[in-house]
Amino acid sequence: xxxxxxxxxxxxxxxxxxxxxxxxxxxxxxxxxxxxxxxxxxxxxxxxxxxxxxxxxxxxxxxxxxxxxxxxxxxxxxxxxx
Numbered sequence: 001x002x003x004x005x006x007x008x009x010x011x012x013x014x015x016x017x018x019x020x021x022x023x024x025x026x027x028x029x030x031x032x033x034x035x036x037x038x039x040x041x042x043x044x045x046x047x048x049x050x051x052x053x054x055x056x057x058x059x060x061x062x063x064x065x066x067x068x069x070x071x072x073x074x075x076x077x078x079x080x081x082x
Contacts, residue, residue, distance in 0.1 A: 030052045
């Protein structure tokens, strides 16, 4: 079961065991990259832009469930404002 990516106001939680911190995430990205090659033929990626991204699965590292991952509000979001 695919899950949505968390944002600044949400986080993942495993509804099975309560885990908030450890997940195995399988995702597919389509990117455009600027590769710069030196004269020896070695390259560095100097710029990368994500065109699309699909989360295929999120699995709890603690209990192994992928059917219980949910997005919940971050409690920290309320305490970081000054």
